[in-house]
Amino acid sequence: MIEFLRLIGHRWRVIVATVVLAVSGASLYTYLTPPTYTATTELFVAIGNSSGDDSASGIGAAVFFVNSRVKSYPDLVKSPLVLDPVIKELGLDTTSSALADDVTASVADGTVLMDVSVSSESASQAATIANATGKQMVSIVEDLDRSSTGTSPVKVTVVRPATVPTSPTKPVPWLNVLIGLFAGLGLGLAFAALRETLDTSVKSDTDVTEAVDLPTLSMIPTNPQVSSSPLVSAGGANPVWAESYRRLRTNLSYLDPDRPHRSLLVTSSLPGDGKTLTACNLAATIAQSQKRCVLVEADLRRPTVSRILGLTPDVGVTNVVTGNASIEDVVQHADGFDVITGGPIPPNPSELLGSQAFNRMIQSLLARYDNVVIDTPPMLAVTDAAVAATSVDAVILVAQAKRTRKQELRKALDGLDAVDANVVGVVLNRMPAGSGGYYEYEYRPTTGKRVNR
Ligand SMILES: Nc1ncnc2c1ncn2[C@@H]1O[C@H](COP(=O)(O)OP(=O)(O)OP(=O)(O)O)[C@@H](O)[C@H]1O
Ligand SMILES: [Mg+2]
Missing domain, CATH: 3.40.50.300 (P-loop containing nucleotide triphosphate hydrolases)
Structure with missing residues (x-):
C-alpha cells in the first residue's frame, strides 16, 4: 500500500495526464459519434379462433401451442420473410441482412408480449420501420400458422405502436466519460508503474x-x-x-x-x-x-x-x-x-x-x-x-x-x-x-x- 501511494506521489503527473487524455478522447468520440435512435413496438401473441374447441383441454392445447410458437418469433422478426416486405413497402435502400442488424426482438420470460426494436440514425425512420415490421409480423404469423380450415391458431396484435423517439439511445455521454475516466486511471497507473520500473x-x-x-x-x-x-x-x-x-x-x-x-x-x-x-x-x-x-x-x-x-x-x-x-x-x-x-x-x-x-x-x-x-x-x-x-x-x-x-x-x-x-x-x-x-x-x-x- 505504501509502495502504491509512493508510486502515485512520484508519478501523479503522468497519471493525471493519461486520465485527461482518455477523458478528452472519450468526449471527442462521443461528440463525433452520430446519434442512434431506437423505436419499439409491442406485439401481443394470443390464441386464434381456429379450433372451435372450447373445452378445457382444447384451450390448454392452444395455450401450449402459442407458448411454444412465441419463442421462435424473435428470430422470425429478423428473417427475410418479414424484412423483405418491409424494405419493399418503405422503399428502403438496404438488404434484409443489413436491416436485421438494426432490429432486435425479445419475449419476456413467461409472457406472450414481444418487443420489436429498430435502431436508426433518423428518429422518424426508426419508428416507421418498427411499425412496418410489427405489421408484417401480424400477417406473416397468421399466414404461417394457417391451417387447412383457413384459420390460424395464433393471433398477433400490435398493442403498442412505436412512437418517434425524442432522445438518442447512443452515444451515452456520461457512460463514455466514465469509461474514459476508469480506462485512463488504469492506463495511467500501468504507465506510471512501468516508468518507475524502467527509471534507474x-x-x-x-x-x-x-x-x-x-x-x-x-x-x-x-x-x-x-x-x-x-x-x-x-x-x-x-x-x-x-x-x-x-x-x-x-x-x-x-x-x-x-x-x-x-x-x-x-x-x-x-x-x-x-x-x-x-x-x-x-x-x-x-x-x-x-x-x-x-x-x-x-x-x-x-x-x-x-x-x-x-x-x-x-x-x-x-x-x-x-x-x-x-x-x-x-x-x-x-x-x-x-x-x-x-x-x-x-x-x-x-x-x-x-x-x-x-x-x-x-x-x-x-x-x-x-x-x-x-x-x-x-x-x-x-x-x-x-x-x-x-x-x-x-x-x-x-x-x-x-x-x-x-x-x-x-x-x-x-x-x-x-x-x-x-x-x-x-x-x-x-x-x-x-x-x-x-x-x-x-x-x-x-x-x-x-x-x-
Ligand atoms: N541546486 C541547483 N539549483 C538550481 N540550479 C542549479 C543547481 N545546481 C546547478 N544548477 C544549474 O545547472 C546548470 C549547470 O550547473 P553547473 O555549471 O554547476 O554544472 P556542471 O556540472 O559544472 O556543468 P559542466 O559539466 O558543463 O561544467 C547551471 O545553470 C546551474 O545554475
Ligand atoms: Mg562546470
Whole structure:
C-alpha cells in the first residue's frame, strides 16, 4: 500500500495526464459519434379462433401451442420473410441482412408480449420501420400458422405502436466519460508503474548507496534564484539551500577528524550535474567558517567559474602550470575566498592536469590555505578529473537527482577507483522541493523560525 501511494506521489503527473487524455478522447468520440435512435413496438401473441374447441383441454392445447410458437418469433422478426416486405413497402435502400442488424426482438420470460426494436440514425425512420415490421409480423404469423380450415391458431396484435423517439439511445455521454475516466486511471497507473520500473535515476540517498555504496554527504535542493544569486554567501540566499552546503561542509569534517581532507576535488558523471556550482558554494561555505579557502578551476575545456563569480577569465591555472605566471599573479578574490580560474584554454588539458607542475601548484596552495576546492569536467566525457584526482585528498561525486542514472554514477566511480582516488561521498544535487530528505524544512520570514516538517 505504501509502495502504491509512493508510486502515485512520484508519478501523479503522468497519471493525471493519461486520465485527461482518455477523458478528452472519450468526449471527442462521443461528440463525433452520430446519434442512434431506437423505436419499439409491442406485439401481443394470443390464441386464434381456429379450433372451435372450447373445452378445457382444447384451450390448454392452444395455450401450449402459442407458448411454444412465441419463442421462435424473435428470430422470425429478423428473417427475410418479414424484412423483405418491409424494405419493399418503405422503399428502403438496404438488404434484409443489413436491416436485421438494426432490429432486435425479445419475449419476456413467461409472457406472450414481444418487443420489436429498430435502431436508426433518423428518429422518424426508426419508428416507421418498427411499425412496418410489427405489421408484417401480424400477417406473416397468421399466414404461417394457417391451417387447412383457413384459420390460424395464433393471433398477433400490435398493442403498442412505436412512437418517434425524442432522445438518442447512443452515444451515452456520461457512460463514455466514465469509461474514459476508469480506462485512463488504469492506463495511467500501468504507465506510471512501468516508468518507475524502467527509471534507474538516483532520487534518494538509498539509491546512491545502492548504486555506489557511498554516503550521501548532502542533498542540495533546486534553487530557482541561482542565476541571479549563485553564491550562498551573497546576502539573501535561500536559507534551505545555504543549509545544505553547510551540511556538506560538516559531513566532510566528520569523515576523518584526525587527518582532515584539505584538498577537495568535485566531479560528476555528465555535463550540467552542478559540479561548478557545488565547488563554488563549498568554497564559500568553508570560508564562512573562518578558514582560508581557494577555489581552483580545473575545468580547462569549458571554464565557467569566472562568469559565475564575475571574475576575469584571462589568467589562471594554465599560466601557472606552464610556468608563465606565479600563484600571486593569477589569484583573484570572490566573496570571502580566493579563486584561480582556468585561464587560457590549452590544447592538452589532460596533460596539464596530470603533470607534476599541477601537483606542485596544489601543494603550494595547501601551504597557504586551509582548503583547496577543485572544479573539474565530467568523468564520462574526458579523463581530466581522474588525472587531477591523483593530486588531492578527497573526491566528491555530484549526482543530479532524477537525472543521473545509477550506472552512470557507477561508471564515474569506476574511473576514479582505477586511479586509486579517494572518493569520499556523493552530493545529490537539484533535489526537487517536496521530495523528502533532511533538508526539508521551511523558513518562515515573519517569525524567523524554521519549522521541521
Ligand atoms: N541546486 C541547483 N539549483 C538550481 N540550479 C542549479 C543547481 N545546481 C546547478 N544548477 C544549474 O545547472 C546548470 C549547470 O550547473 P553547473 O555549471 O554547476 O554544472 P556542471 O556540472 O559544472 O556543468 P559542466 O559539466 O558543463 O561544467 C547551471 O545553470 C546551474 O545554475
Ligand atoms: Mg562546470
